[in-house]
Amino acid sequence: MSQIADAPPGTGAGGEDPPIAPESPRTRINWTVLIGSAAGILAITVWAIADAAGAEAVIGSLVAWVSTNMGWYYFLIVTLVVVFVLVLALTRVGKTKLGPDHSKPQFSMFTWASMLFAAGIGIDLMFFSVSEPVTQYLAPPQGDGGTVEAARHAMVLTLFHYGITGWALYALMGLALGYFAYRHNLPLSIRSALYPIFGRKVEGPLGHGVDIAALLGTIFGIATSLGIGVVQLNYGLSLMFGLPEDVSVQIGLIAVAVVMATASVLSGVEKGIRRLAELNVLLALALMVFILATGKTSFLLDGIIQNTGDVLSRFPGMTLDTFAYDRPGDWLQGWTLFFWAWWIAWAPFVGLFLARISRGRTIRQFVLGTLLVPFTFIVLFISIFGNSALDIVMNGNAAFGETAMAQPERAFYGLLEQYPAAPLIIGVATFTGLLFYxxxxxxxxxxxxNFTSHLKDAEADGPKWLRVFWALVTGLLTLAMLSVGGVTALQNATIIMGLPLSILLLFIMLGLYRALRVEISLADSYRASLPGIISGRSTGGPSARTWRQRLSRAMSYPGPRQANHFVDTVALPALQEVHDELRAQGADAGLTTDVVEPCGIRHVDLQVELGDERPFKYQIYPVxxxxxxxxRGEASTDAKYYRMEVFSLEGSHSYDLAGYSRDQVITDVLDHYETHLEFLHLNRAVPGNTALTEDQAARDNWESDFAHQEDTK
Structure with a gap:
């Protein structure tokens, strides 16, 4: 069944149309955030290049302080995030959609999973999938290395660092951004998640500061991945073509990546980024299958099962294990703290990207999908490559183990050299790594x-020249940090940048809690209302239809002429009558109607402003x-028909009013109005918390829900 006009303009909580449709807004540059963030990045870059030794010393001192004094805080905050997102997904609020109630996902599960995986994990997965298991096996944080237990725990640590915790951070940020953008039509920006706490203050210096901090953390997190990628790809090219491992080759790799990234980002999410992500995942799968098929298949399959069981059983204890009684030297800051800070730094970037591709999914689908789909792939990838590497070391190849520890960028390629058709597989791996990069x-x-733009709607992106600018700046910052101290300097900078962003996570959880508490009250108010408001059926009384009327309506498929006749003779007069009575009783009610293009059918909107609370909206719209x-035989199956569906601020209620009488429509309006008042009553303890927005001027800048057609149906 095809549905090409399933959502009216402004549908979604708070997304109502103004009485006169304003001129379509355009994307503008947020110069405050752009200049502020660019100045900060430029200052750090110049400092790192001009005084490399001084920069390295300062960064090292800050990292030592964070590791000594704030390690407990990193462990606590990431654990809170895991618990928070799981509670949202597994309780009834998980049914809430990232968008109006009638919205549907834009991308298939495979495409969606490919994009979130490719965006959320870079080339560093190839870097650490071999080097970390070997390192943790030979030099574990506790206990003796080189034992069977050390091998098991090495795999658990690697999966722990790449597992549920990191993806929960992505899920929190993506959920917050997607919920407030698509459910409440606020800008697709970090500051929107703080609206329930600070209100309109987020539009001023507070919001600018939040966006600048998020952008700084993002670019350092990305630069860390790109720095790791440059070093690893440099070795791959050296292995394949004899190129030197030096800064000149790394500059060339950064330049190539910037050019490719520019071409991809200019083509947008639906084309370039989507296709690269899908190809990325397919090639990574091919590499996994090759190693599984040509290696010790039975051992690797046993390892996958055992590793999964080990990480699931040990996860609860590990997530709060701060090594209080036996701190393993610099291990904590070099591994777990670095990974948690890295995931936090990436969270705004990946979260915004996930929100951008997740409109129409429920909170439960989004959270569980974000946690489980990539983690399943990661378990397979790390178990196959990590166990293959451990098998080589455990069977006596000490040189391979030493190389993996001392020169981790060589570990992945060193593993591939142990297999048949090594030159071909190394070439595929290098190309896959480049795609990840x-x-x-x-x-x-x-x-x-997007962070540095005022987007015209949540489906829009920043100007093309600005995307090119950030691609260039990211490459420059990567080069600068590599010149300071290589990958270690990038890791240390990430730990520092992750600290202020972690505070932002606390506010985001509080803002989501406040907003979703309102969603629960809204659901409770509908459950307490008359059955007819859910089903769209009259429940008796003088306006009840006869069974013949009901049957005739069920078998009719009205076209534009019949739909307009219903609007002119039933819908508009009914809403006009309710509007007039509301006005007579002192309510701030408004009634608007307009033609929906291209079908030529009118929609009718009744809205009642309720002070600081969420306004009431009842809209009859052709779908x-x-x-x-x-x-039936006389209806052409090639034709279209229209359902006159009821929409509120939350989206379509998925029932058809065509065939109703004027009195029945009035009854339905009053059912909805009484339900809305019951909803406000349930929130009476905290007046004003049911409306995220404060005035029409703010709402005029939000997205038009109708701009995004659900053409996947």
Missing amino acids: VTSADSGALVMA QYDVPSYA
Whole structure:
């Protein structure tokens, strides 16, 4: 069944149309955030290049302080995030959609999972999938290395660092951005998640500061991945073509990546980024299958099962294990603290990107999908490559183990050299790594362009020149940090940048809690209302239809002429009558109507402003469908028909008013109005918390929900 006009303009909580449709807004540059963030990045870059030794010393001192004094805080904050997102997903609020109630996902599950995986994990997965298991096996944080238990725990640590915790951070940020953008039509920006706490203050210096901090954390997180990627790809090219491992080659790699990322990001999410992400995942799968098939298949399959069981059973204890009684030297800051700070730094970037591609999914689908789909792939990838590497070391190849520890960028390639057709597989791996590298760079450039723009709607992106600008700046920062102290300097800078962003996570959780508490009250108010408001059926009384009327309505498929006749003779007079009575009783009610293009059918909107609380909206809107194959003989199955559906601020209620009488429509309006008042009553303890927005001027800048057609149906 095809539905090409399923959502009226402004539908979604707070997304109502103004009485006179304003001129379509255009994307503008947020110069405050752009100049502030660019100045900060430029200052750090110049400082790192001009005084490399001084920069390295300062960064090292700050990291030592954070590791000594704030390690407990990193462990606590990430654990809170895991618990918070799981509670949202597994309780009834998980049914809430990232968008109006009638919205549907834009991308298939495979495409969606490919993009979130490719954006959320860069080339560093290839870097650490071999080097970390070997390192943790030979030099574990506690206990003796080189034992069977050390091997098991090495895999658990690697999966722990790349597992549920990091993806929960992404899920929190993406959920907050997607919920407030698509459910409440606020800008797709970090500051929107703080609206329930600070209100209109987020539009001023507070919001600018939040966006600048998020952008700085984002660009350092991306630069860390790109720095790791440059070093690893440099070795791959050296292995394949004999190129030297030096800064000149790394500059060339950064330049190539910037060019490729620019070409990809200019083509947008639906084309370039989507296709690269899908190809990325397919190539990574091919590499996994090759190693599984040509290696010790039975051992690797056993390892996958055991590693999964080990990480699930040990996760609760590990997530709060701060090594209070036996701190393993610099291990904590070099591994767990670095990974948590890295995931936090990436969270605004990946979260905004996930929100950008997740409109129409429920909170439960979004959270569980974000946690489980990539983690399943990661378990397979790390178990196959990590166990293959451990098997080589455990069987006596000490040189391979030493190389993996001392020169981790060589570990992945060193593993591939142990297999048949090594030159070909190394070439595929290098190309896959380059795609991972480019996907991170182009997604990052797109997101940072959006961070520094006032977008006309949540489906828009920043200007193309701004995307190119951020691609270039990211490359420059990567080069500068590599010149300071290589990958270690990038890791240390990430730990520092992650600290202020972690505070932002606390506010985001509080803002989401306040907003979703209102969603629960709204659901409770509908459950307490008359059955007819859910089903769209009259429940008796003088306006009840006869069974013949009901049957006739069920078998009719009205076209534009019949739909307009219903609006003119039933819908508009009914809402006009309710509007007039509301006005007579002192309510601030408004009634608007306009023609929906291209079908030529009018919609009718009744709205009642309720002070600081969420306004009441009742909209009758034509929704087009294909006439089904089971339609009666005289109806053409090639034609379209229209359902006159009821929409509120939350979206479509998915029932059809066509065939109702004027009195029945009035009854339905009053059912909705009484339900809305019951909703406000349930929130009476905290007056004013049901409306995220404060005035029409703010709402005029939000997205038009109708701009995004659900053409996947």
